[in-house]
Amino acid sequence: xxxxxxxxxxxxxxxxxxxxxxxxxxxxxxxxxxxxxxxxxxxxxxxxxxxxxxxxxxxxxxxxxxxxxxxxxxxxxxxxxxxxxxxxxxxxxxxxxxxxxxxxxxxxxxxxxxxxxxxxxxxxxxxxxxxxxxxxxxxxxxxxxxxxxxxxxxxxxxxxxxxxxxxxxxxxxxxxxxxxxxxxxxxxxxxxx
Amino acid sequence: xxxxxxxxxxxxxxxxxxxxxxxxxxxxxxxxxxxxxxxxxxxxxxxxxxxxxxxxxxxxxxxxxxxxxxxxxxxxxxxxxxxxxxxxxxxxxxxxxxxxxxxxxxxxxxxxxxxxxxxxxxxxxxxxxxxxxxxxxxxxxxxxxxxxxxxxxxxxxxxxxxxxxxxxxxxxxxxxxxxxxxxxxxxxxxxxxxxxxxxxxxxxxxxxxxxxxxxxxxxxxxxxxxxxxxxxxxxxxxxxxxxxxxxxxxxxxxxxxxxxxxxxxxxxxxxxxxxxxxxxxxxxxxxxxxxxxxxxxxxxxxxxxxxxxxxxxxxxxxxxxxxxxxxxxxxxxxxxxxxxxxxxxxxxxxxxxxxxxxxxxxxxxxxxxxxxxxxxxxxxxxxxxxxxxxxxxxxxxxxxxxxxxxxxx
Numbered sequence: 268x269x270x271x272x273x274x275x276x277x278x279x280x281x282x283x284x285x286x287x288x289x290x291x292x293x294x295x296x297x298x299x300x301x302x303x304x305x306x307x308x309x310x311x312x313x314x315x316x317x318x319x320x321x322x323x324x325x326x327x328x329x330x331x332x333x334x335x336x337x338x339x340x341x342x343x344x345x346x347x348x349x350x351x352x353x354x355x356x357x358x359x360x361x362x363x364x365x366x367x368x369x370x371x372x373x374x375x376x377x378x379x380x381x382x383x384x385x386x387x388x389x390x391x392x393x394x395x396x397x398x399x400x401x402x403x404x405x406x407x408x409x410x411x412x413x414x415x416x417x418x419x420x421x422x423x424x425x426x427x428x429x430x431x432x433x434x435x436x437x438x439x440x441x442x443x444x445x446x447x448x449x450x451x452x453x454x455x456x457x458x459x460x
Numbered sequence: 461x462x463x464x465x466x467x468x469x470x471x472x473x474x475x476x477x478x479x480x481x482x483x484x485x486x487x488x489x490x491x492x493x494x495x496x497x498x499x500x501x502x503x504x505x506x507x508x509x510x511x512x513x514x515x516x517x518x519x520x521x522x523x524x525x526x527x528x529x530x531x532x533x534x535x536x537x538x539x540x541x542x543x544x545x546x547x548x549x550x551x552x553x554x555x556x557x558x559x560x561x562x563x564x565x566x567x568x569x570x571x572x573x574x575x576x577x578x579x580x581x582x583x584x585x586x587x588x589x590x591x592x593x594x595x596x597x598x599x600x601x602x603x604x605x606x607x608x609x610x611x612x613x614x615x616x617x618x619x620x621x622x623x624x625x626x627x628x629x630x631x632x633x634x635x636x637x638x639x640x641x642x643x644x645x646x647x648x649x650x651x652x653x654x655x656x657x658x659x660x661x662x663x664x665x666x667x668x669x670x671x672x673x674x675x676x677x678x679x680x681x682x683x684x685x686x687x688x689x690x691x692x693x694x695x696x697x698x699x700x701x702x703x704x705x706x707x708x709x710x711x712x713x714x715x716x717x718x719x720x721x722x723x724x725x726x727x728x729x730x731x732x733x734x735x736x737x738x739x740x741x742x743x744x745x746x747x748x749x750x751x752x753x754x755x756x757x758x759x760x761x762x763x764x765x766x767x768x769x770x771x772x773x774x775x776x777x778x779x780x781x782x783x784x785x786x787x788x789x790x791x792x793x794x795x796x797x798x799x800x801x802x803x804x805x806x807x808x809x810x811x812x813x814x815x816x817x818x819x820x821x822x823x824x825x826x827x828x829x830x831x832x833x834x835x836x837x838x839x840x841x842x843x844x845x846x847x848x849x850x851x852x853x854x855x856x857x858x859x860x861x862x863x864x865x866x867x868x869x
Contacts, residue, residue: 277513278520280616284509300510304538307511307519312536314520321620 269294270302278314316364322373323351333395334387343386350380354420363419367412374409375416471499471546482512482613483542487549490534496549497534501542514613515543521589521612529580531600531610550600550608552766554658558596558665560766567721569764570662571750572757573599576607577655582742584609585648588619592629594654596661605760618647630654632677633667637688638736640678642701649736652745656731663717663724678705685732686710693734723750 269288276283289296307314327348330336336344354376358364363372374393381389397406474487483502490497502515522533535546554573557563565573577599584591593614600610614629624644630636636653638646660668669684671677682688687708688696696702713725720728727750730740740748751757 273510277510277516282509282513303510304504304543307516308538312519313523314516315524 270299270306273299274303274306317369318359318364319355319369319372319376320352322369323348323355323376326370326373326377327351330387330392333392340386343384347377347380347384347386350383351376354379357420358416361419363416366419367416371409371412372416375413378413379417471497473499482515488546490546495534498547498549500545500547502545504538504541504543511543515545517615518545518612521615521617524587525584525589525612527580527583528606529576529608530583531608547610548602550602550610552601553597554599554601554607554662555596556766557601557764558661561665563764563766565662565665565764566755566758568755568758571755572760572763573607573662574655574659575746575751575757576760577609577658578742578746580607580609581651581655582746584615585651585742588617589615590618590648591615591651593631594651594658595631595634596658599658601763601765605763605765607760632671632674633657633669635674635677636736637678637681637734638696638699640674640681640701641696641699641703643699646736648741649739652731652739652742653736655742655745656728659724659728659731660717663720675703682708684711684716685734688734695737696734721750721753723748723753726750 269292273283273285273288285296285299288294288299327344330344331341334340351373355372358372358376367375378389381387393406393409470491471488472491474489476484476486477498478485483500485498485500488497488499489495500515502512504511519533519536522530526532531550532548533545534548535544537544554577557565557573577594581591581594589612591609591612591614593611594609598609598611600608602608616625618625625646626644630639630650634654634657636646636650639650657668669677669680671680682705687705690697713729714720717725717728727740727745727748730748731745733739
């Protein structure tokens with residue numbers, strides 16, 4: 268598990284040294300390093316997980332134009348964005364980022380955030396996207412994807428392991444890395460039956 | 461990828477192609493496909509921080525980048541305590557082409573090389589990847605003449621707001637002014653500036669701005685393009701390492717590139733715009749009229765090839781694995797006498813070290829004298845040593861140490 272965290276930090280260019288990780292849990296850091304190559308091999312060196320944070324920001328900018336937002340609505344969109352960010356944090360603990368493109372993940376997060384804050388008419392925004400983009404896909408296909416993403420969050424959230432819960436208390440940013448780690452753990456399990 | 465295979469079970473080793481900071485690159489044959497490959501062997505050993513950071517980055521990004529103008533990463537696996545990266549084999553690089561005085565680059569040839577460089581770069585930027593080490597010897601050329609971007613050890617993804625990067629990237633001669641002023645937040649403009657330097661190098665047949673330190677590099681940039689003015693680059697005074705330079709008026713670009721066409725000069729000036737926000741993007745550069753005006757870019761398979769490099773070493777494996785198959789004789793290279801009005805005609809090597817203030821270039825036909833030159837590049841003919849291309853030099857040693865300690869982002 269620690270090797271996965273170490274590798275995730277390294278891959279995401281937020282490096283934490285093995286020594287520091289080792290100190291944190293009174294473990295020999297060499298054990299972390301010895302398993303590093305095994306982690307990469309297990310993943311077949313597919314190392315990038317695309318997080319939807321940037322997509323959320325992109326959609327917020329797009330909404331500002333779409334709704335021709337005034338000052339008051341800009342404030343509400345900022346609130347929408349902040350809540351969506353927490354939704355994304357939850358998603359990163361699931362397999363959803365490995366199954367859906369970032370844009371759909373971002374829309375699912377924004378949809379949930381909007382359900383809470385009621386900032387915009389979300390459905391009319393989605394229809395607006397389709398009418399603007401001459402999409403090959405349909406509204407119902409997108410709705411199915413968004414519902415599937417929500418299902419992943421609901422199911423996985425109840426299975427958060429104790430170690431993850433503890434680490435969540437340290438800093439919010441580590442959720443970003445744990446999303447990647449979640450994938451490693453999953454693969455790790457399948458590698459060692 | 462089948463990780464259970466060993467090198468010997470799949471890849472037949474051939475000669476060593478080169479050696480870098482992190483290990484050896486050697487030629488090999490993929491017995492599964494018959495394809496010739498280049499294998500970069502990266503030492504793992506007892507490193508303090510595990511798997512090499514730049515190797516990891518190269519794997520990570522090249523797995524996402526599939527384009528005709530980007531070198532292909534075919535396979536990656538550990539073997540005998542080392543990490544092996546398997547790339548498609550590329551015969552030579554753009555630096556060798558530029559340096560080979562037996563090669564004449566026609567205006568269409570130059571245009572073709574630049575277009576392929578920018579196409580590879582456009583794909584990177586479209587995928588939110590900065591290359592950050594654009595220079596001629598990282599632009600590899602295959603047997604079919606295709607140019608491909610290589611060496612993604614300094615590359616990384618961009619576009620996240622508020623992410624700060626190191627400014628210690630690019631070999632110095634290709635480093636954009638905002639990096640020399642210590643910018644930590646930058647974007648694809650840094651790659652465009654470097655591509656502009658490569659364009660200039662194709663035209664001049666020598667490196668363009670050969671600074672010996674960061675201060676000197678800025679000095680040479682300002683000698684070529686004039687001191688940036690506040691209207692030109694409003695934000696420059698806010699950069700961390702900004703210093704004022706003595707006022708210099710920009711010489712006409714024509715005086716630096718006397719044989720270039722108006723379209724080429726226009727594209728160059730847009731690539732060398734000081735303000736990164738107004739510098740031309742790669743996408744816009746590819747749409748520039750330079751590429752659609754006559755002569756059109758040459759077909760890659762018709763581009764001239766440099767003389768084959770001497771084999772640096774023959775692997776011991778050769779005798780055990782059967783005779784080495786010699787490559788078929790190359791087509792004769794096109795060596796043409798220079799003509800008036802053609803780009804790249806001026807091969808005045810003795811002017812390499814001239815200061816820009818005194819820069820003059822004659823139109824004397826010098827190419828004819830080289831027609832009988834030996835196959836290999838012989839710099840003694842021009843009475844000077846080839847310029848030493850900076851990669852990581854003494855001034856950047858602290859940077860290298862930090863890079864090895866993984867202290868930069």
